[in-house]
Amino acid sequence: MNLKDIPRVKKITKKEFINNYFKPQKPVVIEQSVEDWPAYSKWNMEYMKKVAGDKIVPLYDDRPVRHEEGFNQPHAQMKMAEYIELLKSEPTKYRIFLWNIFKQVPELQNDFAYPDFGLKLKKKLPMLFFGGMDSYTFMHYDIDMANIFHFHFEGKKECILFPQSETKNLYKVPHSLITHESIDFSNPDFEKWPSLKDAKGYRTHLGHGEVLYMPEGYWHYMKYISPGFSMSLRAWPKNPANFAKGLYNVFVMRTYDNMMRKVKGQKWIDWKNEQAIAKTNKQLAATTPVLDK
Template structure:
């Protein structure tokens, strides 16, 4: 058995009015294949170019190790010069990823290569973030702390993407007081004997290629796996649904602070407790 995943709709281009009517208002994902063909980045941005313009920058790296109570919020697991990191990506598979790094601030030259498309939503101009990964590296299934509308632009290579709306959370073994599902789940090939609730979950899937942009609606769960080495940039817009906006404020001001405090107070016992609760709460929800 495989996950019940519908192909994310694709359009070659789209007007602002059609995007708002058919995807933003109903909160449905879409891949726009040629949304930013005018960007210089479409022709220039690849791993070799990033190595050229940012090779001397020290970059934060993350892998797929389980959360530890000693880890800070979004604390990197290692650091490396960008030139060395890209050499590693080209040479062999690696679990190391760059996550939420504002390279556009670190290398202002890159800001000339893109603009902020008019999709009908106000984009946050101070928060363009880049994400890099090697073949077979992946992110844990998670949703973003700010519950934002996300436009995810992909460059150089292919990336597998699985999405779920918040309505499917009850089946996903969400870890309480966090933004992730249980880290033992392999969403590329889930073990249904161990995670039976996943038989009920309904989601979306696509494969992103160079120059394509994926719209992820507010608070959507997402899992991303690099088929080949590559990188992406996300632009975001604050949630417009009042419920999601309040959820975002709670995540930022309350949930994150509470979780950090409990890690300090109880250590690994707190992490283990949360993981066990992810399983127990999901069992109860599925039995209802």
């Protein structure tokens, strides 16, 4: 894959962010934007264990999607204290995904502020994400096509991004928000997934206190190099086409997919995965020059 390093800045003004990254819809890592937050010095595994240890948290791993599973249905549950001990003691595929701290641990909101990057943030949707060493998310984009600010705390995380314009090369599963689940984006097999060689995207590694801006609808793959956690804040898409696509995803695509899972069962999931390969390879064949013998 053709992956550029995501640009990095120490600090950024609202004007610089809007003109240089939001308007052209380009990602950026801001290295120093949360040093004045209490979370910068307080947020680590032990602190989360202290303030949320008794909370039951939803856990996800990298098993393939099954027809009987609902949208974002967790694969397991345990107390936060037990999960953090698991993260510290051994590698685990279990991750916490989209954990709303506004609902679960309201006092955590005293530890951070909503930064003014020139976008109106959704203040009821601060989400936490945790993962163990080598755990990862499938390559996906968010259902609402939001602008995302991803703040990382503790550990190190690899992030690979693609704009929507690269969807044709990514083996997207139809009627879903993911690419084919067999792809290892940190070490792709180009013989099995040849179209990935044409995919043009971005890569970076996040450390404590750094924030990654992901533009509207960007595909993203996250891999935890070491145990850690992040928080995402999000803003509505400003592009009318992206806003409309977000509404379609929520109210039409998800509803249709859930219905087909109930009607056709695992055959529906298998067909979608087959189509992800067939459509992408067909597109690749159509754009590959034929050499004269």
